[in-house]
Amino acid sequence: MNVKGVLIDLDGVLYTGECPVPGAPGAIRYLIERGYSIRFVSNSTRKSQGTIASRLLAFGFDVGKEMIITPSVAAMNFIRGTGRTQCHLLTTRELHSEFEAAGLLHRDNGVDWVIVGDAGDNFNYGTMNQAFRLVQEGAGIIALEKDRYWMGSDGLMLSAGPFVRGIEYATGKTAVLMGKPSPEFFGMALRDMGVTPGDAVMIGDDVVTDTGGAMKAGMQGILVKTGKFSQEALAGADPCPTVVIDSIASINTIL
Ligand SMILES: [Mg+2]
Numbered sequence: 425m426n427v428k429g430v431l432i433d434l435d436g437v438l439y440t441g442e443c444p445v446p447g448a449p450g451a452i453r454y455l456i457e458r459g460y461s462i463r464f465v466s467n468s469t470r471k472s473q474g475t476i477a478s479r480l481l482a483f484g485f486d487v488g489k490e491m492i493i494t495p496s497v498a499a500m501n502f503i504r505g506t507g508r509t510q511c512h513l514l515t516t517r518e519l520h521s522e523f524e525a526a527g528l529l530h531r532d533n534g535v536d537w538v539i540v541g542d543a544g545d546n547f548n549y550g551t552m553n554q555a556f557r558l559v560q561e562g563a564g565i566i567a568l569e570k571d572r573y574w575m576g577s578d579g580l581m582l583s584a585g586p587f588v589r590g591i592e593y594a595t596g597k598t599a600v601l602m603g604k605p606s607p608e609f610f611g612m613a614l615r616d617m618g619v620t621p622g623d624a625v626m627i628g629d630d631v632v633t634d635t636g637g638a639m640k641a642g643m644q645g646i647l648v649k650t651g652k653f654s655q656e657a658l659a660g661a662d663p664c665p666t667v668v669i670d671s672i673a674s675i676n677t678i679l
Contacts (some may be wrong), residue, residue, distance in 0.1 A: 630652060
């Protein structure tokens with residue numbers, strides 16, 4: 425495969441739960457040594473960019489924070505671009521801190537945007553109903569991601585998608601999507617590397633969010649059989665990934 429830039433998903437590709445994928449740190453070192461431009465594009469919305477970087481370091485991946493692009497980074501750029509910066513965050517506390525550090529304060533009324541990430545245990549009737557009311561009163565919905573689920577350390581976990589859909593259903597409004605598979609999100613990562621879609625490949629474990637989204641944005645897609653991979657999902661994939669490999673550990677057979 426002849427490419428210059430490589431976008432890599434995190435969860436399910438480099439680690440699953442609290443365990444790094446065997447051979448993955450070596451695979452990343454290999455890609456860096458071969459001179460590929462790399463960005464890590466994660467739909468992870470429970471943790472900040474800084475926490476994700478520290479976690480990767482603990483797993484043995486020596487990558488800088490600036491190489492990690494998350495939906496919250498994209499959302500902060502987007503919100504500033506609109507000039508309407510009053511936010512209500514339906515996210516984890518950690519993301520509240522990340523937004524606050526960027527000068528975007530969490531508010532409970534009169535907001536421009538309701539921002540929905542994977543809030544974990546912060547999703548409940550009260551928080552969902554508050555988000556619903558704010559949108560009814562005129563706020564737009566920003567979905568940090570709309571994934572259905574992810575693979576946790578003890579099994580599948582609901583992601584933000586089902587909750588975003590719930591608010592969309594109740595209000596009749598459609599969320600603006602920040603993370604994968606939004607073409608703008610892939611575009612932001614490619615611009616950051618200075619690489620065109622035709623010179624890039626996305627490595628991921630999700631046929632919709634990762635390989636499907638990237639291929640629709642003009643890149644190639646490598647699906648790994650770790651993380652949430654399932655044969656059923658692969659059979660129904662449209663588009664079909666360019667290549668399927670057992671794990672990122674065998675990336676040297678392709679790149
Ligand atoms: Mg993944």
